[in-house]
Amino acid sequence: MKVDGRVERGEQTRRQILRRAVDIASVEGLEGLSIGRLATELHVSKSGVFAHFGSKEELQLKTVSAAAAIFSDLVVTPALALPDGGPRLTALMEGWLAYSEGRTFPGGCFFSTVQAEFDAREGRVRDLIADYDRRWTSLVSATAARIPGLTEDPDQLAFELVAYLELANVRSVLHADPAAYTRARAAVASRLALAVSA
Amino acid sequence: MKVDGRVERGEQTRRQILRRAVDIASVEGLEGLSIGRLATELHVSKSGVFAHFGSKEELQLKTVSAAAAIFSDLVVTPALALPDGGPRLTALMEGWLAYSEGRTFPGGCFFSTVQAEFDAREGRVRDLIADYDRRWTSLVSATAARIPGLTEDPDQLAFELVAYLELANVRSVLHADPAAYTRARAAVASRLALAVSA
DNA sequence: AAGTTGTACGAACGATCGTACAATTAGTTT
DNA sequence: AAACTAATTGTACGATCGTTCGTACAACTT
Numbered sequence: 439m440k441v442d443g444r445v446e447r448g449e450q451t452r453r454q455i456l457r458r459a460v461d462i463a464s465v466e467g468l469e470g471l472s473i474g475r476l477a478t479e480l481h482v483s484k485s486g487v488f489a490h491f492g493s494k495e496e497l498q499l500k501t502v503s504a505a506a507a508i509f510s511d512l513v514v515t516p517a518l519a520l521p522d523g524g525p526r527l528t529a530l531m532e533g534w535l536a537y538s539e540g541r542t543f544p545g546g547c548f549f550s551t552v553q554a555e556f557d558a559r560e561g562r563v564r565d566l567i568a569d570y571d572r573r574w575t576s577l578v579s580a581t582a583a584r585i586p587g588l589t590e591d592p593d594q595l596a597f598e599l600v601a602y603l604e605l606a607n608v609r610s611v612l613h614a615d616p617a618a619y620t621r622a623r624a625a626v627a628s629r630l631a632l633a634v635s636a
Numbered sequence: 637m638k639v640d641g642r643v644e645r646g647e648q649t650r651r652q653i654l655r656r657a658v659d660i661a662s663v664e665g666l667e668g669l670s671i672g673r674l675a676t677e678l679h680v681s682k683s684g685v686f687a688h689f690g691s692k693e694e695l696q697l698k699t700v701s702a703a704a705a706i707f708s709d710l711v712v713t714p715a716l717a718l719p720d721g722g723p724r725l726t727a728l729m730e731g732w733l734a735y736s737e738g739r740t741f742p743g744g745c746f747f748s749t750v751q752a753e754f755d756a757r758e759g760r761v762r763d764l765i766a767d768y769d770r771r772w773t774s775l776v777s778a779t780a781a782r783i784p785g786l787t788e789d790p791d792q793l794a795f796e797l798v799a800y801l802e803l804a805n806v807r808s809v810l811h812a813d814p815a816a817y818t819r820a821r822a823a824v825a826s827r828l829a830l831a832v833s834a
Numbered sequence: 835a836a837g838t839t840g841t842a843c844g845a846a847c848g849a850t851c852g853t854a855c856a857a858t859t860a861g862t863t864t
Numbered sequence: 865a866a867a868c869t870a871a872t873t874g875t876a877c878g879a880t881c882g883t884t885c886g887t888a889c890a891a892c893t894t
Contacts, residue, residue, distance in 0.1 A: 442839090442840080442892065443890085443891060444840050444891050445841090445891095447840095467667075474880065474881070474882085482843090485842075485844075493882080551753075551755075554751070554806060555665060555753060556810075557743070557749075593819075597803065597816075598799075598823050600803060601796075601823070604803055605795065609795075612762075613766055625792070640869090642861050649872090670850080671851080672851070681874075682873095682874095683853090683855090683873060684872045684873065692852060
């Protein structure tokens with residue numbers, strides 16, 4: 439079982455394309471992402487980029503999945519190593535804030551950008567984005583639900599927590615104001631304290 | 637002092653253009669908004685639309701201002717008729733939720749869309765959007781600050797309240813799920829109750 | 835060595851983008 | 865009625881968009 443050097447090379451350029459694609463899309467959106475620009479910046483031919491995906495929609499879909507993989511590795515996986523309930527939930531919150539604050543993507547959270555861009559549209563790209571959002575929400579909810587002595591609705595708690603994160607991201611990017619993260623951290627901490635003391 | 641019928645007619649088509657522009661932009665964003673599409677949908681010439689603004693950037697700026705005026709009339713002005721502090725803040729919250737839920741713009745809140753679209757860019761459009769967001773935030777903060785017996789930081793309270801609103805909007809649009817508004821209303825109510833009882 | 839497969843390329847396609855400018859229409863002023 | 869002005873139009877432009885095609889070349893199979 440030998441690896442085909444041609445395929446290997448193809449997959450590598452493909453990874454390079456997608457890594458650049460998520461960066462561009464986090465700033466300009468998935469529509470602002472153009473095949474020509476991608477080709478120019480990577481010093482490859484436009485048709486070469488195109489051939490890797492077959493259509494712009496497919497490029498967008500693969501870009502979303504690539505961003506999700508990065509997000510998952512950086513935020514979800516480390517948190518899953520921690521014990522269920524409180525510690526894991528705290529890790530998810532802080533992991534998300536670090537992921538956004540550290541500008542894993544130059545435009546801040548990739549999904550905040552593309553969610554707002556595609557939420558009112560139709561098609562496979564929107565559906566995929568919605569699906570990733572559902573997974574993230576479910577994860578936060580399910581983790582919150584396993585906090586010992588939690589009396590309130592974990593879905594409601596998860597909604598409020600995620601709201602803090604999302605607003606911190608957009609505020610920090612829009613106003614170049616890192617204080618938004620301070621607010622979000624304070625909000626998360628006091629909200630969690632309230633949820634367990636009640 | 638007579639009104640010029642030509643100018644009057646011009647301003648009317650201009651209003652029609654902008655009304656359609658905010659609707660399109662709330663779904664497709666300010667970049668997805670194109671002069672050609674605008675002309676086609678309104679059954680006027682492309683050059684006619686262009687002449688009203690002189691450049692695409694100017695069209696975008698005027699579109700943002702037009703959306704702000706609609707938002708202000710619908711959410712801010714009615715709330716300002718109420719007494720300062722609690723009642724006014726509640727009116728702002730409920731007014732915002734009704735504005736979003738009632739789909740004043742087909743894509744949900746206009747500003748949620750364009751904020752995420754332009755937050756990581758540069759230029760006059762982004763600056764204008766950032767300025768409107770600052771005004772909205774300041775209004776909520778200042779109104780919260782005038783609640784009698786408020787012990788906590790009104791900026792922090794405003795941050796959390798606005799976060800609920802924003803998330804409700806994007807969730808309801810992305811998942812076609814009206815329950816997001818129920819969550820936001822519950823969050824706003826309990827958060828306000830907490831702020832005054834503390 | 836010959837044949838096949840996969841990646842990447844260059845050129846060209848029709849469509850649409852924003853923009854420019856001269857011609858036309860409609861309303862106002864003299 | 866003539867002169868003027870503002871709104872609107874038609875035509876054209878260069879650039880870029882996504883997409884298609886034939887081709888070149890390296891790598892694998894037989």
